[in-house]
Amino acid sequence: MASDASLPSSLADPRGKRMSLKNLGRQGFGRLGWWGLLAPAMALYALVFFMPLGVLVGESVHPSGAPQLSLANYAAFFTDGVTFSIFARTVRLAFFVTLTCLVFGYPLALFMRRAGPVLRLVALTIVVSPLLTSVIVRNVAWLLVLGREGMVNTLLRQAGLIDAPLPLLYNTFGVVVGVTHVYLAFLVLPVFSSLLAIDPSVEQAASSLGASRFTVFRKVTVPLSLPGVIAGSTLVFVLTMGVYLTPVIMGGSFVTTLPMVMTDLVRTQFDWSRAAAFAIVLLAFIAIVMVASSRAERRIERMRGEL
Amino acid sequence: MSENRIGLLVGTIAVTVMVFLILPQLILLVQSFTAEDYLSFPPKHFGLRWYAFIFGDETWRRALSTSLLIAVLVTPLAVIIGTAAAIGLDRGPMRMRKAMRTALVSPMVLPHVVLGMAIYRVFLPLRFDDTLAGFMVAHLVLCVPYVIVTVGASLQAMDRSLEQAAMSLGASLPVALWRVVLPLVRPGVIAGAVFAFITSFDEFIVTYFLASRQTTAPIQIFSSLSYQLEPSIAAVSGLTLVVTAALCGLLILRGSMAGTTQMA
Numbered sequence: 001m002a003s004d005a006s007l008p009s010s011l012a013d014p015r016g017k018r019m020s021l022k023n024l025g026r027q028g029f030g031r032l033g034w035w036g037l038l039a040p041a042m043a044l045y046a047l048v049f050f051m052p053l054g055v056l057v058g059e060s061v062h063p064s065g066a067p068q069l070s071l072a073n074y075a076a077f078f079t080d081g082v083t084f085s086i087f088a089r090t091v092r093l094a095f096f097v098t099l100t101c102l103v104f105g106y107p108l109a110l111f112m113r114r115a116g117p118v119l120r121l122v123a124l125t126i127v128v129s130p131l132l133t134s135v136i137v138r139n140v141a142w143l144l145v146l147g148r149e150g151m152v153n154t155l156l157r158q159a160g161l162i163d164a165p166l167p168l169l170y171n172t173f174g175v176v177v178g179v180t181h182v183y184l185a186f187l188v189l190p191v192f193s194s195l196l197a198i199d200p201s202v203e204q205a206a207s208s209l210g211a212s213r214f215t216v217f218r219k220v221t222v223p224l225s226l227p228g229v230i231a232g233s234t235l236v237f238v239l240t241m242g243v244y245l246t247p248v249i250m251g252g253s254f255v256t257t258l259p260m261v262m263t264d265l266v267r268t269q270f271d272w273s274r275a276a277a278f279a280i281v282l283l284a285f286i287a288i289v290m291v292a293s294s295r296a297e298r299r300i301e302r303m304r305g306e307l
Numbered sequence: 308m309s310e311n312r313i314g315l316l317v318g319t320i321a322v323t324v325m326v327f328l329i330l331p332q333l334i335l336l337v338q339s340f341t342a343e344d345y346l347s348f349p350p351k352h353f354g355l356r357w358y359a360f361i362f363g364d365e366t367w368r369r370a371l372s373t374s375l376l377i378a379v380l381v382t383p384l385a386v387i388i389g390t391a392a393a394i395g396l397d398r399g400p401m402r403m404r405k406a407m408r409t410a411l412v413s414p415m416v417l418p419h420v421v422l423g424m425a426i427y428r429v430f431l432p433l434r435f436d437d438t439l440a441g442f443m444v445a446h447l448v449l450c451v452p453y454v455i456v457t458v459g460a461s462l463q464a465m466d467r468s469l470e471q472a473a474m475s476l477g478a479s480l481p482v483a484l485w486r487v488v489l490p491l492v493r494p495g496v497i498a499g500a501v502f503a504f505i506t507s508f509d510e511f512i513v514t515y516f517l518a519s520r521q522t523t524a525p526i527q528i529f530s531s532l533s534y535q536l537e538p539s540i541a542a543v544s545g546l547t548l549v550v551t552a553a554l555c556g557l558l559i560l561r562g563s564m565a566g567t568t569q570m571a
Binding site: 033034035036037038040041042044045047048049051052053055056059104105107108110111112121123125126127128129130132133134135136137138140141142143144145147149150151154181184213214217235238239241242244245249259262263266267272275276279282283286290 | 325327328331332338346347348349387388389396399414418420421422425426444451480481502508509511544554559
């Protein structure tokens with residue numbers, strides 16, 4: 001920015017010295033100004049974001065308010081017999097959701113790439129609209145669709161296909177449906193933008209050299225869209241690891257996730273320090289996943305650079 | 308032959324997924340206009356009975372107006388703080404820009420359960436937890452990242468030479484920002500404001516930790532769900548849906564959707 005700002009005025013004024021002094025003053029003021037622009041956000045984050053997270057870390061190593069440091073809460077995560085298996089189940093749920101999002105989101109992104117401008121805008125609106133609808137409202141909507149007396153069961157019964165209502169809620173299926181509905185856009189949007197970035201002439205070249213359309217898709221389109229796939233899958237996976245509301249509403253008490261355990265520890269057992277330790281483990285896991293995924297993305301970019 | 312079949316498969320999946328994405332909300336909207344005592348599919352009589360009920364009911368009216376009040380107060384604050392930060396990030400000193408940006412958008416990916424716990428832990432001893440001001444401050448930190456992202460996207464799409472032209476014609480930096488940059492990034496600002504409003508209005512988990520006596524609309528829906536899925540819940544949800552849909556319609560009409568693709 002500094003060079004941008006000084007360039008026109010130094011061009012306009014050949015006398016140089018006095019002008020550059022004046023510029024220096026303006027730049028100095030400018031830098032203060034930039035920090036001033038960032039200051040309100042930084043103050044807010046310091047007080048309501050970083051400081052609370054710091055307090056949480058401190059809390060996690062002081063079991064039940066004891067003054068000495070202890071990693072007992074972290075040990076409990078792996079050894080108390082319950083928490084680790086719930087964590088593993090949360091990972092499994094996140095995996096299912098990510099896979100479902102990929103299977104259904106990738107074709108949608110392909111469709112959006114090929115669609116004309118109007119259809120594309122309609123599709124984009126539909127994809128983004130759930131993001132803008134409250135999670136709890138969407139969950140209530142799914143209760144109406146999948147419940148015992150819900151739309152699906154009523155229609156199937158009226159069609160004579162089933163006698164007893166299907167168990168579509170309060171199990172893993174219901175939770176996967178609900179969470180996929182919430183997070184699908186986070187996969188479709190990055191995949192769509194990396195598909196858009198593919199130069200069509202590359203695909204045309206492949207097909208003019210005799211590749212069938214499916215081969216072009218498999219050997220050209222899919223590899224070139226991998227950065228978007230990785231980014232989107234990571235986002236969905238990580239977001240699902242932290243999901244609370246949807247499993248509570250659509251899973252009943254039959255699906256437990258790590259965030260549910262943490263919330264319960266705080267709200268009903270007041271065991272802050274154990275909940276804090278679990279939260280830190282969850283954050284560490286998420287950080288590892290995100291670092292690994294950005295490494296993979298960078299490696300792909302590098303391979304492309306060598307080609 | 309097989310090429311057409313692949314295209315058909317992709318089209319079929321795409322249309323199915325789009326139906327999957329909007330159908331539940333449509334069903335909810337239809338059901339919320341039931342005139343019966345219970346929710347059933349399809350409703351036999353339609354009417355505004357349950358909408359009238361929620362506006363007459365003290366609990367729902369209070370929850371809805373609390374949510375509305377918080378969102379109306381949080382939105383302009385988030386827009387001011389977020390827009391300033393986005394300009395500072397975009398035009399400020401190069402060093403640390405990337406680290407700073409990551410820090411400023413991190414509330415979007417951090418599990419909100421963790422953030423809710425942490426904020427509750429800090430607010431509790433200050434007796435700031437069950438207050439509207441406490442809700443607002445917590446919502447603010449969730450809303451600002453959206454504004455930073457949407458305004459940031461607009462800033463990147465902006466033609467820098469316009470700003471430089473203004474400055475070479477003698478405008479000072481603050482004047483150039485106010486008179487040239489700000490009007491040009493207005494789509495991003497509007498998109499950010501809509502996202503901020505919706506985020507605050509719909510926020511559940513952080514408020515859930517903080518709230519004990521105070522309630523907002525999402526909290527009230529959640530606690531009513533533990534009894535029975537009543538038509539009043541469908542009506543409140545329907546109302547929320549209509550409000551957000553109207554705001555999104557505004558976004559699309561103003562052509563500010565471009566910012567949303569940057570979101571993920």
